[in-house]
Amino acid sequence: MKLVCNSQMQEIENLSFENNSSSALLMDNAGKSIAEVVKNIIETHNINTKILILVGPGNNGGDGLIAGTILFTEGYDISIYVCSPRNNQDNLLSKCIEKNIPVTSIESSNFMSKLISDLSNCDLILDAILGINANRPIVDPLTKVFELIECEHTNRLSKYDSNMSQPFVISIDIPSGMNSDNGAVYSHAVRADLTITLGFPKIGMFTENGLSHTGKIINLPIGLSKYGEHLSTEVIETEWIRSELPTREINSHKGDSGKVLVWAGSRKYIGAAYLSCMAAMRTGSGYVTLITTPKLQEILASKMTEPIYHLIPENLDGNLSYNASYSNVTSLKSNDVTLLGPGIDQNTESRRFLMNMLEYSKTVETQLVIDADGLNILSQTENWQSSFHKPAILTPHPGEMARLMKTSIETVQSNRIYHARTAAVDWGHYIVLKGACTIIADPKGNCRIIPFANPVLASSGTGDVLAGMIASFAANMNSPFNAATIGAYIHAVVGEIMSERIGKIGSLAGDMLPLIPSAIMKLSNKEFIHPIIIDK
Incomplete structure (x- = not known):
């Protein structure tokens, strides 16, 4: 599903105007579609029908007025609060007044007292105050309105022990007060249970801060889909993942399922080798070969018996020897993918061997995936970008991304999509920029967002699991971009399953491994329901 920033949305609307559409027509389409969604929610959750519609001065408010008029005509109990003055020639507001819909204006002396009373007695709030152009702090009297909404919302959540199944606050297009481009909140913003976004979801909704305000998301095309085919940013949906998952023929053998070579782990980070190798195998790789030292192999073999071990020289500590070089891997058979970096440490020997492995990769046809310490070593290497024979898949977390970019984590996180794309x-x-709503970007400037944010994955080793999963999919697919996308998405689905079965606190990276096949099966069998995006 394509995503837009503010300027792109304006361009798309202008394109539609050039093709016999109009602002009034788009507003009418939006209002009708919103009303249908609200009616469906009321019927699904068996909600009483007292609805407050809070409108602002612009088209977002117009959408709310049209939806309110339709709902009132069909017998729903509607009250409209005009939270910011609208144009005196506003036909939409005039129509509401003509139909005797209760309308209270911010200019009324009893506006706040009446709003407080109605908020405590209503069943739904429809937030149509501000749209995608909000880019500055909220000031009084809107500040007070936002605070009243938040207070009542908090009261409802506490009543249901934060597990309220039905939506109470529904925002139109974007929660009022939130920046549509980056999810920033300058002072106050509505915290919605559901956002009905219009035309296309907005990029700012799929940021860490954005997700905490939008709640679940329904997108209504309102006749604009054909004008967004050129958009280069998209949020990945479950159906796309299902359609792109690699399949196995009934007569396939292990050689058909992808060969992955892994260099991971050290005495300090033994678990990284285990997690990345087993993730690749659990994701479906037919062969996984681990480059390691004899002492580490003795430890790892007691925990994982499936991979093949390729031993290289070690020092007295059992770590990589300085003598380990290019010649130690030339005897290896060709592999579809080579994963380098998880837990290899950043000592002199590791740096030297990584550069040897990059040279080796130029002599064989293999897709490189670089993670963790591999990225940290690159960040300390001059002109590292030219060390590859073809585009690699790099999987940094924000700290590693900051080191590669020679900037701060705060800079990276301030505009994750921009920095990943650039x-x-x-x-x-x-680039696979990990974090809440992981971002995958390709060298052509296309960006994909994985719409999950789950604290269960905030645990050491989960990145090693992701690296192994991506390597496995890359070994089974012709598109590194698709492999990285599918790997990141299924990694997030595993996180959702782990949260349900084990809990968000105390789950370990190793707990993910046996759940990978379950996640793939759930997606294949259409059993997985996305926790954020609702298929209308």
């Missing part, structure tokens, strides 16, 4: 284009590699 890096992918400038460096010529695929």
Whole structure:
């Protein structure tokens, strides 16, 4: 599903106007569609029908007025609060007044007292105050309105022990007060249970802060879909993942399921080798070969017996020896994918061997995936971007991304999509910027967002699991971009399953491994329901 920023949405609307559409027509389409969604919610949740519609001065408010008029005509108990003065020639507001819909204006002396009373007695709030152009702090009297909404919302949540199944606050297009481009809240913003977004979801909704305000999301096309085919940013949906998942023929053998070579782990980070290798195997790789030292192999073999071990020289500590070089891997058979970096440490020997492995990769046809310490070593290497024979998949978390970019984590997090896209284009590699709503960007400037944010994945080792999963899919697919996308999405689905079965606190990266096949099966069998995006 394509995403837009504010300027792109305006361009798309202008394109529609050039093709015999109009602002009034789009507003009418939006209002009708919103009314249908609200009616469906009321019927689904068996909600009483007292609805407050809070409108502002612009088209967002117009959408709310049209939806309110339709709902009132069909017998719903509607009250409209005009929270910011509208144009005196406003036909939409005049129509509401003509139909005897209760309308209270911000200019009324009893506005606040009446709103307080109605908020405590209503069943739904429809937030149509501000649209996608909000880009500055909220000031009085809107500040007070937002505070009253938040207070009543909090009261409802506490009543239902924060597990309220039915929506109470529904925002139109975007929660009022939130920046549609980056999810920023300058002072106050409505915290919705559901956002009915119009035309296209907005990029700012799929940021860490955005998700905490939008709640669940329904997108209503309102006749604009055909004008967004050129958009380069999209949020990934379950149906797309299902359609792109690799399949196995009934007569396939292990050689058909992808060969992955892994260099991971050290005495300090033994678990990284286990997690990345087993993730690749659990994701479906037929062969996984681990490059490791004899002492580490003795430890790892007691925990994982499925991978093949390729031993390289070690020092007295059992770590990689300085003598380990290019010649130690030339005997390896060709592999579809080579994963380098999880837990390899950043010592001199590891740095030297990583550069040897990059040289080795130029002599064989293998897709590189670089993670963790592999990225940290690159960040300390001059002109590292030219060390590859073809675009690699790089999987940084924000700290590693900041080191690669020579900037701060705060800068990276301030505009994750921009920085992931810019890096992918400038460096010529695929970027998987991990975090809430992981971003995958390709060298052509296309961006995909994985619409999940789950604290269960905030645990050491989950990144090693992701690296192994992406490597496995890359070994089974011709598109590194698709492999990285599918790997990140299913990794997030595993997180959702782990949260339900084990809990958000105390779950370990190793707990993910046996759940990977379950996640793939749930997606294949259409058993997975996305926790945020609602299929209208």
